[in-house]
Amino acid sequence: MTLSILLVVSAALFCIGLLAALSRRHAIFILIGIEMMLAAANLNFVAFWRFSPQPQQPTGVMVAIFSIAIAAAEAAVGLALVIAVYRHYRTTNVDKLDQLKG
Amino acid sequence: MSIFSFVAIAILTLAAALAAATLPKLIHAALSFAVAFVGIAAFFFLLGAEFVGLVQVFVYVGAVAVLIVFTILLTRRDADPPGKFNWGGVVVAMAVFAGLVWAILRTPTLAMAAAPIEALTVKRIGEILMTDYVWPLQCVGVLLTAALIGALILVMEEKRE
Numbered sequence: 390m391t392l393s394i395l396l397v398v399s400a401a402l403f404c405i406g407l408l409a410a411l412s413r414r415h416a417i418f419i420l421i422g423i424e425m426m427l428a429a430a431n432l433n434f435v436a437f438w439r440f441s442p443q444p445q446q447p448t449g450v451m452v453a454i455f456s457i458a459i460a461a462a463e464a465a466v467g468l469a470l471v472i473a474v475y476r477h478y479r480t481t482n483v484d485k486l487d488q489l490k491g
Numbered sequence: 492m493s494i495f496s497f498v499a500i501a502i503l504t505l506a507a508a509l510a511a512a513t514l515p516k517l518i519h520a521a522l523s524f525a526v527a528f529v530g531i532a533a534f535f536f537l538l539g540a541e542f543v544g545l546v547q548v549f550v551y552v553g554a555v556a557v558l559i560v561f562t563i564l565l566t567r568r569d570a571d572p573p574g575k576f577n578w579g580g581v582v583v584a585m586a587v588f589a590g591l592v593w594a595i596l597r598t599p600t601l602a603m604a605a606a607p608i609e610a611l612t613v614k615r616i617g618e619i620l621m622t623d624y625v626w627p628l629q630c631v632g633v634l635l636t637a638a639l640i641g642a643l644i645l646v647m648e649e650k651r652e
Contacts, residue, residue: 391602391603392605393596397595398504398505398534401505402505402508404584404587405584406512407580408581411584412579412580414577417517417521420559421512421559425512425527428528431543432531432535435535435540436538440603454542454543457543457547461554461555462634462635462638463638464558464559465642468558468559469645472645473645
């Protein structure tokens with residue numbers, strides 16, 4: 390197992406998240422895609438820490454832990470926004486939220 | 492860190508992630524999302540970052556997946572909008588993937604094996620969090636509190652006049 394094959398797996402995960410965020414019209418799917426892209430970035434941080442010349446300094450692990458905490462906050466606020474939008478417009482389809490279009 | 496477990500975990504994670512991105516039913520996608528994040532946690536275990544793997548399981552499979560399921564239940568009335576699948580997103584994602592793989596395989600310094608390391612214990616992580624990273628830790632605490640209050644305010648019932 391080398392670093393590059395791990396990076397390819399993480400790139401595939403990122404692109405699946407990008408696919409979910411771009412091609413689905415449901416707000417919860419878009420949030421799932423964003424979470425997947427964040428997880429791929431975390432995987433890269435930990436992989437670069439593990440393969441670095443000085444793994445005694447756990448900087449990558451620390452960044453991954455903080456990133457997971459921030460992703461959790463983002464997911465909570467995002468899902469609350471989905472519920473608030475649903476109360477107001479009775480839909481979660483992002484294509485129908487075009488009030489500001491003019 | 493055997494190659495067999497790596498391939499098995501990679502196939503499981505990517506298949507579950509693809510299912511979460513493409514399944515038409517929301518609740519199936521949420522469950523595949525949980526499986527995909529268990530796979531990512533397995534990657535963390537494989538890489539020797541046990542604490543990050545545990546945090547990943549607690550936060551994503553324990554909290555975020557349950558939150559997504561609750562949101563699906565609360566917004567159920569327009570359950571499956573017969574949305575058309577947008578093929579432009581597929582094209583963009585494939586192009587990004589091709590570009591990333593091209594860049595990774597072109598960089599010769601990335602094709603290296605890992606040196607053996609001593610295990611990163613939770614005790615060590617706790618010490619570092621309380622010394623070098625104490626200010627980021629406080630900031631994350633403030634951020635989580637603000638996110639909690641903000642989420643509560645967002646979903647609170649508005650008072651009818």
